[in-house]
Amino acid sequence: QQQVKQSPQSLIVQKGGISIINCAYENTAFDYFPWYQQFPGKGPALLIAIRPDVSEKKEGRFTISFNKSAKQFSLHIMDSQPGDSATYFCAARAGQKLVFGQGTRLTINP
Amino acid sequence: EAGVAQSPRYKIIEKRQSVAFWCNPISGHATLYWYQQILGQGPKLLIQFQNNGVVDDSQLPKDRFSAERLKGVDSTLKIQPAKLEDSAVYLCASSLTGPNQPQHFGDGTRLSIL
Numbered sequence: 001q002q003q004v005k006q007s008p009q010s011l012i013v014q015k016g017g018i019s020i021i022n023c024a025y026e027n028t029a030f031d032y033f034p035w036y037q038q039f040p041g042k043g044p045a046l047l048i049a050i051r052p053d054v055s056e057k058k059e060g061r062f063t064i065s066f067n068k069s070a071k072q073f074s075l076h077i078m079d080s081q082p083g084d085s086a087t088y089f090c091a092a093r094a095g096q097k098l099v100f101g102q103g104t105r106l107t108i109n110p
Numbered sequence: 111e112a113g114v115a116q117s118p119r120y121k122i123i124e125k126r127q128s129v130a131f132w133c134n135p136i137s138g139h140a141t142l143y144w145y146q147q148i149l150g151q152g153p154k155l156l157i158q159f160q161n162n163g164v165v166d167d168s169q170l171p172k173d174r175f176s177a178e179r180l181k182g183v184d185s186t187l188k189i190q191p192a193k194l195e196d197s198a199v200y201l202c203a204s205s206l207t208g209p210n211q212p213q214h215f216g217d218g219t220r221l222s223i224l
Contacts, residue, residue: 006152031210032209032210034212036215041217042217043114043201043203043215043216043217043218044153044201044215045215046212046213046214049210049212051210089152089153091152093210096141096158096165096166097155097158097166098143098155098213099155100152100153100154101152102150102151102152103150103151103152
């Protein structure tokens, strides 16, 4: 119940395309859903986050879509750029505890 | 604003040896976290401090791992004795107190056990 399942494990997208990463959860106590971006040799950095009372949140080229009834949420990266190549983690928070997905390694081909 | 500082960046030890990691959180951040990130996986919380008190250490292998934050600022994480399966990146994060405060991560210590 504490798991967050993330897919795909890896993703290759052409420059300018849309990258989509999906996550699913079971625990209805989760009330905050951040996405983190991690470059090799660096710690995860907060990218964008959403609360379950909102169905969509957009910040620049990054959008979170949230489906509370299906217990799923996704990250969309529009106009993907080579600099977006990184590992992306979804996460979910219950109380003060953050549970991370397994990660998606995104590669943007120029 | 200075970020979360961790040292060392890399550490190689043999199994059954001991090792310690150090973390200096962002100034003013009362909450401090230690995570273990095994290659190809997401970070897993080991222990969370609120000031110098432990909030959650349910996933800390207490037979070999210990952590302290004596003055409510810097923290150390120790492993003794190390096992092969402890090879991972150990990440420290900090946040302000309160609901939904973002966690800010350091760049971690990469530990290799031979």
